[in-house]
Amino acid sequence: MSSTSPPKIKKKRTLKSPLQQHLLQGTDLGILSAIFLVPLFLGGRLGAGQLALFSTAGVMALCWLTFQSLDESPKYRVTRFEPILILAALLLWFQCAALPPDWIAMLSPHIGETLSLWQGNPEATYDLGGWSSISLTPAATRQGLLFLIAYTLLFIVTTQRLRHVDDIEKVFRWMALASLGMATIGLAQYFFGNGRFLWSYAHPTITTDGSAKGSFTNGNHFAHFLMLGAGPLLWWIMKESVAETETRTHRSRRKEFQYQNERPFLAWTLMAGMGVVIFAVLMGLTRGGALALAISLSVCVLVCWSRGFISARLLGGLTLGGVLAGGALSLYGLEEVSTNLNDWEVDRWLIWEANLKIANDYPILGTGLGSHFQSYRSYLNTPLFESRFSHAESGYLQVLSETGIVGLSLLSLAMLFPLYWCLRGLQFSETRQEVILFAALMGSFVANYLHAIVDFVWWVPACMTLLLIQAACACRLYQITRRRHESRKAEEPVVHFPRLIVWGLTSFAALLCGWLVQESVGVWRGEQEFQAFQRKALINVEADDSMGASVGSSYARAENTDNGFSPEERQAYAQRQVVEQVSLLIHASLKNPQDAELRYRVAEGYLIYFELLQSKSDNPMSTPQIRDAVFASEFENVDDMQDWLKRAFGNNVQFLFAAFQHTKAAIKLCPLQGDAYLQLSQLAFLDGAGPDSVERCLQQAQQVRPYDADVLFELGRFEWSQMQYDEALEYWKQAFHQEIRTQKRIIRLVAGPLGPAKFLKIFEPDWQALRRIVQQYRLLKDESALKEILPLYAERAIQEAGRENNPEPVRAWMQAAVAYQELGQSVNAERCLVAALKRYPNEYQLHETYGKLLYTMNRMEESEKELRWCLTYQPDDVGLRKRYELAQHKRLQSKSPIRLTSGQPSESGTPQ
Structure with a gap:
């Protein structure tokens, strides 16, 4: 036994039965699964990852409780972290529980100000009753509670399983191997990947291109996982690199260790592995991940150095690993990595500001765990087009906005426990072995806490499970060192339970774990159906040009909308696509009925299908037209209205009612969905609502999504229908620069009626928008507007x-030349092309366009020269060769005119 090993405490050990040994192995298998299996499912974010996590936690809990029930003296080792876990669970339960209106008004008064349609006002012509929970996404908060239960089981069972330092070291080796394995997968996937995760799974919207990601959705989470495993890997390196012979010098009280390792190959292999981990983190192209890794390793080395457990040779080996990583980086992507590390995204500051505003409006209990994706859109007033923030880019701000001051306070207390265990444990530690373990843990915790400032890494189950396992290691190591430091055979803080109670707890745990697994199976199966829907490329529906119509016109695939298909074939294809896609959505919502956004998509699909059926029926009225007809008819009751709808529209009306039911269900699951209120404004008449329900629903949509482009667009359409044209244009002006799809709708709707001068004055389009405006006038064949x-x-x-840094300058020159050609200004068009060719002399498209322009200008000799140049690159282009031969033939028949010598745009930048 080495001199640095902790003294062994003699215990009376009882032999375990084979069943008990298998149960312990099952518990260990659960820890292995949490470390190695959960990360493979996109970091645990997929439904399959959730199923793996919940199953792992359940198996661990059942194995351990069954083991205890068979033990001679069942016991529970107290961690003193239990009150935090219980309070956190109570907080989440309270957020999604049904509360009296007075409690809601007292604890979260801003809910009443935001949800005006939910006030249960008997004087209102239409409302949705009263909102009864603190959480604005109770289903998502309930899902968060399930994760908390799984995390609690994982942490508690791990602390019970780790009995000795040897057990902790075994788990450390597992975490180090997991980090090294994930780094290897990430690099191999980056350099030799096919865009699929683990070369097999193709996510509908995410690929493995762009940076090293491993099995995570982005490089930041990938790097954080590697960082959490880097500390254990460094511990392993130090354990294998330094011999177990301790010496002291008379000049220093520091401990020195001789390099006499019996396994040098393993030590150098581990050092090379550290280089792989560092290189993989850098290839993840993430500032936060790189800094977190640097902080973790620095803290670990600093702690060990302060206790004299770092040798110069070991430092040299670690430095060599860093140099190797830097050398590999210089071969692949040094410029790209440095650019990403130095670039600070403006979007992060914007989403932070939005979360601070949320916290200001919901200071006590927040908007509910898991509500960020819905709540931030009520506050972010920035044209980020298609950008969506699934999290707040800061763990602390997201916890504050979702759970308020109460949740942030609990988080702060929870974060203090691991730090306390490490700091106090270092004071109690008397051996090199324990100091290095604590140093590695301390580095992980400090880096995790700092990284959480700029990213919500706790949102990723794989990172969270690794962090909790390390917290369990810190807790047990602290308890072990503290007990030895007290120099007495005092019992650990344990609670002994009667066997009957343990069996009762085991039965309860079985029911609890079955519930967790059942919920995760529904999420997983629903996710499979939804991803099948996504793969069919169903894009957001866009309204027709006509006011009041909402028939989707973009559901057919691009390759099936060529000129070879008739309008009837396109419509039939679109109908088949909608049927298939809505069917997938229905199946997904049946398996996961608590997903609010999924329920809204189902409602949207039903409405689109209804509109398609109506468009070819004998009574082709759109939904808004049907609504207006119902309002005008003033039916005495809802039954009379429904009878009329069935007579007028036959079986088609069932899809309208289905859309209405799913819309209401989506809103009840999450009252922050602005799009759902827009749809409700069209369908509320089915519930007997009067004409003013349209305006009330639109106002509610504006309250929850004041900056949403779709909401602003519909508000503009409503004002336009009320002949409030100035108000309508003001809404559309706000929406114009928010989202590209809405921008196109506005251009199609009002570019023609307003005319170019007024449209440009009101909307102030940028270059991309101006291109879309010109395209619209070309489609309308409006010659005066084009002129x-x-x-x-x-x-x-x-x-x-x-413009500097323009990625497509040639395209811009071509667009200018085409515009001048349309205006009949061939000389200015030529000047543009000549100027472009001076900058890009080998651009084929410029030469071809210039040759064709010269042909139209009857300058055959020059046209022949340009077209001949093009034929050297495209000799098989039949049309090009035919034009070249015609130019050659005409040149031989007549003399070419004198060539233009100016060839440059004027000083103002506009050809004269």
Whole structure:
């Protein structure tokens, strides 16, 4: 036995039965699964990852409780962390529990101000009753509670299983291997991948391209997982690199260790593995992950150095590993990595500001755990187009906005426990073995806490499970060192239970785990159906140009909308696609009925299908037209209205009612969905609502989504229908720069009626929007509008071509030239092309366009020259060769005119 090993405490050990040994092995298998299996399912974020996590926690709990029930003296080792876990569970339960209105008004008064349609006002012509929970996404909060239960089981059972330092070291080796394995997968996938996760799973919206990700959705979470395993890996390196012979010098009280390892190959292999981990983190192209890794290793080395457990040779080996990682980085992506590390995203500051506003409005208990994806959109007033923030880019801000001051206080207390265990444990530690273990844990905790400032890493189950296992290791190591430091054979803080109570707890745990697994199976199966729906490329529906219509026009695949298909074939194809896609959504919602956004999508699909059926029926009225007809008819009761709908529209009306039911269900699951209120404004008449329900639903949509482009667009349409044109244009002006899809809808709707001058003055389009406006006028074949707008378009195109960092300057030059050609200004078009060719002399498209332009200008000799140049690159282009032969033939028949010598745009940037 080495001199650095902790003294063994003699215990009376009882032999375990084979069944008990198998139960202990099952518990160990659960810890292994949490470390190695859960991360493979996109870091545990997939439904399959949730199922793996819940099953793992359940198996661990049942194995351990069954083991205890068979033990001679069942006991529970107290961690003193239990009150935090219990309070956290009570907080989440309280957030999603049904509460009296007075409690809601007292604890979260802003809910009443935001949900005006939920006040249960008997004087209102239409409302949705009263909102009764603190959480604005109670289903998501309930799901968060399930995760908390699984995490609690994982932490508690791990602390019970780790009896000795040897057990902790075994878990450390597992975590180190998991980190090294994930780093290897990430690098192999990055350099030799096929875009699929683990070369097999193709996510509908995420690929493995762009950076090293491993089995995570982005490089940041991947890097954080590696960071959590880097501390245990460094511990393993130090354990294998330094011999177990301790010496002292008369000049220093520091301990020195001789390098006499019996397994040098393993030590150097582990050092090379550390280099792989460092390189993988850097190839993840994430600032936060790289800094977290640096902090973790630095804290670990600093703690060991302060206790004299770092040798110069070991430092040299670690430095060599860093140098190797840097050398590999210089070969692959050094410039890209440095660019990403130095670039600070503006989006992060914006979402932080939005979360601070949420916390200001919901200070005590927040908006509910898991509500961020819905709640932030009530506060973010920035045109980020299609960007969506699943989390707050800061763990602390997200906890504050979702759980308020109460939740943040609990989090702060929870974070103090691991730090206390490590700091106090270091004071009690008397051996090198224990100091290095505590140092590795301390580095992980400090880096985790600091990384959480700029990312919500606790949102990723794989990272959270590894952190909890390390917290369990810190707790047990502290208890072991403290007990030895007290120099007495005092019993550990344990609670002994009668066997009957343990069996009762085992039965309860079985029911609890069965419930967890059942819930996760529903999420997993629903997710499979939803991803099948996503793969069919169902994109957001866009309204027709006509006011009041909402028939989707973009559900057919792009390759099936070519000129080879008739309008009837396109409509039939679109109908088949909608049927398939809505069917997938229905199956997904049946398996996961608590997903609010999924229920809304089902409602949207039903409504689209109804509109498609109506468009080819004998009575082709759209939903808004049906609504207006019902309002005008003033039926005495809902039954009379429904009878009329069935007579007028036959079986089609069942899909309208289905859309209405799913819309209401979606809103009840989450009252922050602005799109759902927009849909409700069209369908509330089915519930007997009057004409003013339209305005009330739109106002509610505006309250929960004041900056949403779709909401602003529909508000504009409503004001336009009320002949409030100035108000309508003001809403549309706000929506114009928020989202590209809505921008296109506004252009299609009002570009023609307003005319170019007024449209440009009101909406102030940027270059991309100006391109869409010109495209719309071309589709309308509005010659007068084109004559008015094309000069400005050409001038802006020239400016865009000269803009620094423009990724498509050639395209801008071409657009300017085409605009001048449409205006009949061939000379200006030529000047643009000549200027572009001077900058990009080998651009094929410029030469081809210039050759065709010269042909139209009857300058055959020059046209022949340009087209001949093009034929050297495209000799098989039949149309190009035919034009070249015609130019050659005409040149031989007549003399070419004198060539233009100017060839440059004017100083102002606009050809004259």
